Amino acid sequence: MLVYGDLSWDEDTREKLGDLRQRLYALGLEEPGILRHQHLVALLIETGELAQGLADHAMSDDGEDRRSEAADLALxxxxxxxxxMRCSWDSGFAHRGVLPAARFSRLAEMDLPASIHVKLGEGHAFYALYPEAYCLSAAELRGERVRVIGIRSIGAGLSAVVAAAAGAPLPVTVRPGGHPFQRELTLSPELRRSLLAGPEACFAIVDEGPGLSGSSFGSVADFLEDHGVAPERTVFFPSHSGELGPQASDRHRERWSRAKRLTTDFRQLCLNGADPAHDLAGWVRDLTGEAVAPLEEISGGGWRHHSYAGEAAWPPAHAHQERLKFLLRSASGTWLLKFSGLGREGERAFDVARAMQEAGFGPEVAGFRHGFVVSRWLDDARPLADAGIARPALIRHINRYLGWRARHLTAPSSPGASLEALVEMTNHNAAETFGTAPRLQLPADDLAALEARVFRVQTDNRLQPWEWLVTPDGRVLKTDGSDHCRAHDLVGCQDIAWDVAGAAIEFDMSEAETESVIAQVEGADGRPVDRDLLRLLRPCYLAFQTGSYAMAAGALSGWPEEQVRLERRRVFYAGRLLASLNRSV
Known part of the structure; x- marks a missing residue:
C-alpha cells in the first residue's frame, strides 16, 4: 500500500543561514532554562538540515558522495x-555552553549554492527522537578513538551530537542509494580514503530507525567490513532497540543480532532520569502547576480508556503511529501533553492549536515545551457518538470549522502530494485491495489544469467522528487538528476540497448536506470549491484511508481485538472506494 511519504522542500541557502545566525545571536541573550534549551535544540536540528542539504548538493549526478567544505563547516x-546542548542538559539547563558563532561566520563567507533541498527529520517531528538521547548514549564511547558516520538525512545532525558527546573529530555523512531494501554506498575516492583512514578506530554509525529492512545501516557496515574493518569495531546508534524489519537481508539480520547498539529512549531520558530537571512534568510546571500524581501515558490508543465506557465502544487506533501522549494532573485540572515535534514543527502545531482555541474549535492550549503542546484535558466531555447532538447542528458546526480552516490556515507553499501522486496512490491501493479494479484516469492536460487550481491550506486530514468531543454546555470541539497535514504520510497540505470530501465520507453526508458544506466554505473563504477537484479527491481520500487502515491492521498481529477494529474500518473505506471507482468509469 502507498501511505507513507517524506516531507521535503527547497530553501534559499543564504536565507536559511541568515535565519540561523539571527537565532544564534538571540540565543546568546537568553537566560538559562528549559526554554533556552528548547531553542538551542531547534537550532541544532536546523543546522543539521543545512549540513544535510549542502552535502546532498555536493553529490555527483550519479549519486556519488563527495566531501564538501561547506557541508563540513555546517556540520x-x-x-x-x-x-x-550537552552542557545545558548535563547542568539541568543551568549553564549556557559556548556557542559556535565563528563557524557560522566562516560559513557565511563561503561560496554557497543558491538553494538546497532539505528533508524533514521524521524522528524529531513525529516519534519523540531527542538529540539528547544520542548524547547520553554516546557518552559510553568517550575516551575511545571514534570515527562517526552519519546517514543522511537526520543522521547528519545526530552524527554531530554523537561526535560531540564521544569527543570525536568531525563526522562524515553519507547517503546510501538504490532500492530501499538494498541500499549501497557510492563514495568518491577522496571520501573513501578519508573514511577508511585508521581502521583500528571504533566506527559509530548514526541514523534513526531501523525500519523494514535496516539496509541503510547495513550498507555502511557492509562497506566497512568489505574494506577490512573488523565487525567488533562497529557500533550502531539507532533510534530504537528493536530488531530489523521483515525485509532485512540474512547478512544484515545476523550482524544486527550480535552488534553493539547504543540507544536511549524517551522514557529513559525524560521520565525515569536521575536529574529532576529532565523530568517532563517539570518542563511544563509553569503552565500546569505542580503535578499531584505521576504522569499517565495514554499513547497507542490508551486515551480511549478515559473517553469510552468500555472496549466494545472503542474506535480503531493506529497504535504504532500515534504520537506520545501523557496526562498530567495538577491542582489546576488535568492536562494533555502531546508530542507535536521538536523545534519548528512543534511550534507550528502549537500555533494552529492556539488558533483553533481562539476560534472556538479546540480546547484550551496552555503552551509549548520542548516538543510537547500542552492543552486542557476535558474530563467531562463526551465522544460525538454519545452526545446526542442533533445532526443539523453538527453539520453546521463542521461547515463552520472547514470554512474557518480554508480562510485562516492557508499554506500555498507548504508541501503536499500532487494530484498526479494522489491518483497514482489511488490506483496502486485499489489494485492491492481488489486485484483488478477500475482505474482512476484523467488526461494529463486535464490533471495539470486541475493542479493549477489547487490552493493548499493546512487541511485537518483526520475528520472521523471519534475525533470530535462535545462539552456539557453543548460545544463541539475538534481534537487533534493541529498537525495531521504534516504527518508521516504522503498527503500533506491539500486544497480544502480534500477535507470537504473527507467530511462527506466520514459523516455519510447527503448531497444536500455536502452542498451546505461547500456553500459555507465558499462564503468564509471567498474562493469557490472546485467541483471537478472534489470529484477527483473523493476516491483518492478513500484509497488513502483503505491503505492506511490495512497497514495499521497488518502491524498489530499481537493485538487481535485492535486488528478487528481496524479491519472493520478498512472494509468501510474499501467498499466506498470500489463504488466510487465504478462511478468514475
Whole structure:
C-alpha cells in the first residue's frame, strides 16, 4: 500500500543561514532554562538540515558522495551546538555552553549554492527522537578513538551530537542509494580514503530507525567490513532497540543480532532520569502547576480508556503511529501533553492549536515545551457518538470549522502530494485491495489544469467522528487538528476540497448536506470549491484511508481485538472506494 511519504522542500541557502545566525545571536541573550534549551535544540536540528542539504548538493549526478567544505563547516557548527546542548542538559539547563558563532561566520563567507533541498527529520517531528538521547548514549564511547558516520538525512545532525558527546573529530555523512531494501554506498575516492583512514578506530554509525529492512545501516557496515574493518569495531546508534524489519537481508539480520547498539529512549531520558530537571512534568510546571500524581501515558490508543465506557465502544487506533501522549494532573485540572515535534514543527502545531482555541474549535492550549503542546484535558466531555447532538447542528458546526480552516490556515507553499501522486496512490491501493479494479484516469492536460487550481491550506486530514468531543454546555470541539497535514504520510497540505470530501465520507453526508458544506466554505473563504477537484479527491481520500487502515491492521498481529477494529474500518473505506471507482468509469 502507498501511505507513507517524506516531507521535503527547497530553501534559499543564504536565507536559511541568515535565519540561523539571527537565532544564534538571540540565543546568546537568553537566560538559562528549559526554554533556552528548547531553542538551542531547534537550532541544532536546523543546522543539521543545512549540513544535510549542502552535502546532498555536493553529490555527483550519479549519486556519488563527495566531501564538501561547506557541508563540513555546517556540520562543525552543528557539532559546536551539540556541545553546548550537552552542557545545558548535563547542568539541568543551568549553564549556557559556548556557542559556535565563528563557524557560522566562516560559513557565511563561503561560496554557497543558491538553494538546497532539505528533508524533514521524521524522528524529531513525529516519534519523540531527542538529540539528547544520542548524547547520553554516546557518552559510553568517550575516551575511545571514534570515527562517526552519519546517514543522511537526520543522521547528519545526530552524527554531530554523537561526535560531540564521544569527543570525536568531525563526522562524515553519507547517503546510501538504490532500492530501499538494498541500499549501497557510492563514495568518491577522496571520501573513501578519508573514511577508511585508521581502521583500528571504533566506527559509530548514526541514523534513526531501523525500519523494514535496516539496509541503510547495513550498507555502511557492509562497506566497512568489505574494506577490512573488523565487525567488533562497529557500533550502531539507532533510534530504537528493536530488531530489523521483515525485509532485512540474512547478512544484515545476523550482524544486527550480535552488534553493539547504543540507544536511549524517551522514557529513559525524560521520565525515569536521575536529574529532576529532565523530568517532563517539570518542563511544563509553569503552565500546569505542580503535578499531584505521576504522569499517565495514554499513547497507542490508551486515551480511549478515559473517553469510552468500555472496549466494545472503542474506535480503531493506529497504535504504532500515534504520537506520545501523557496526562498530567495538577491542582489546576488535568492536562494533555502531546508530542507535536521538536523545534519548528512543534511550534507550528502549537500555533494552529492556539488558533483553533481562539476560534472556538479546540480546547484550551496552555503552551509549548520542548516538543510537547500542552492543552486542557476535558474530563467531562463526551465522544460525538454519545452526545446526542442533533445532526443539523453538527453539520453546521463542521461547515463552520472547514470554512474557518480554508480562510485562516492557508499554506500555498507548504508541501503536499500532487494530484498526479494522489491518483497514482489511488490506483496502486485499489489494485492491492481488489486485484483488478477500475482505474482512476484523467488526461494529463486535464490533471495539470486541475493542479493549477489547487490552493493548499493546512487541511485537518483526520475528520472521523471519534475525533470530535462535545462539552456539557453543548460545544463541539475538534481534537487533534493541529498537525495531521504534516504527518508521516504522503498527503500533506491539500486544497480544502480534500477535507470537504473527507467530511462527506466520514459523516455519510447527503448531497444536500455536502452542498451546505461547500456553500459555507465558499462564503468564509471567498474562493469557490472546485467541483471537478472534489470529484477527483473523493476516491483518492478513500484509497488513502483503505491503505492506511490495512497497514495499521497488518502491524498489530499481537493485538487481535485492535486488528478487528481496524479491519472493520478498512472494509468501510474499501467498499466506498470500489463504488466510487465504478462511478468514475
Amino acid at each position: 562543525a557548527a552543528a557539532q559546536g551546538l551539540a556541545e553546548a
